[in-house]
Amino acid sequence: MTSSVVLLVEDDADLRLTTRLVLERQGFTVVTAEDGVDALDRLRDQSVDVAVVDVLMPRMDGLTLLRELRTSVEHAELPVLLLTARDLPSDQVGGLDAGADDYVVKPFDSAVLAARLRVLLRHRGPSAAPTWHELGELRIDREGMVVERAGQPVELSATEFRLLDALLEHAGQVLSREQLLHLVWGSADWGEPRVVDVNVQRLRAKIGADKIVTLRGSGYKLVR
Template sequence: MESPLVLLVEDDDDLRTTTRLVLEARGFRVVTAADGEAGWSAYLTRPVDLAVVDVVLPKLDGLRLTERIRADGELPVLLLTARDLPRDQVVGFDAGADDYVVKPFDGDVLEARLRALLRRRGGGAPTRILDHEGLRVDVDGMTVERDGAVVDLSATEFRLLVAFLDHLGIVLSRTRLLEIVWGSASWGDPHVVDVTVQRLRAKIGADRVLTVRGAGYKMARS
């Protein structure tokens, strides 16, 4: 079952990339646009489950884009803004936004707000279950079972496990894992990947995550 598809409209290149990586690390699929008109075209081109829209955008600002989306249907819209004044929030809600997050934002908070919007939509986000070799992972519920027994993982270990399950048989470099799991390749020393892989192996089985010398790690398909 496919994970929710987010339309992310943000004109700042770095923030757009970082936010996309943060959302993908948390189980969302993401399509991006760099201005309001491109965001509107993307909305019309493919069915998305919700939109994350920056307020200040070139060509068509976020408020006008939200009004267009709201006039067309019931897609949940979350606005991103650098300002936290009550008046700004009122204007955003008047335009039809469902929620409002102030920059800089925490990735966990953004995820929680988006999943709440999906639930409010009515049936919203389907439960995403990954099964592999005795492991059963509820991605949305963030629970893991190994041969029927609950496995207690940290949030980072959980995201690492999901990354491997989403890329079965594919070698993921330390840099790529930093992007997927930690949200940025510049997050820190790639050694943190090795440490987290070792902790994950200790909990799910040392033979499940394979080391590919000089390249990275992978989880075998079977």
């Protein structure tokens, strides 16, 4: 079975080597680049399945590289996971706004990073025969990570789909921001509650504002 190819873009040589070895032990094939400029050069002659991109880099930083990819015909749909040492809400929101599919803060657990990448790859790859969950005009295939609204496909990032999946799993139940941080990002300590709010707003815009109810001071719930 052919392993998935990861483009790892990291300017710190030691961390680049360590992360490459970690991902290779997890079964990935890894192509490395030192910064955004180097990454674009790699992509000209190397096909990759997913990219792990550090935010703070010389010459071309991660957010600039991400914007370049999102405006590229060839790489616009490439799943991108951002790495950063700065656990600030503004950084998290800025990365998601730039088009990142996911976001991991250093230092990170290698198993968590690999799991996040596998989720991104499942989101990109072909799915099995769908088993649909229907909520009015909304149809959700949880295994295939496919969403339709009124018969039209809805494009969700991996993070947005994990959020929808968590709400669907607990449909009709109020989930606090802390609970959603744990269910979607893996830990209630992962980031600021504002990250949840931003992703809920984006999800509402795509699936319908009436599908997710806000209970002020308590959290969010998906309407059955």
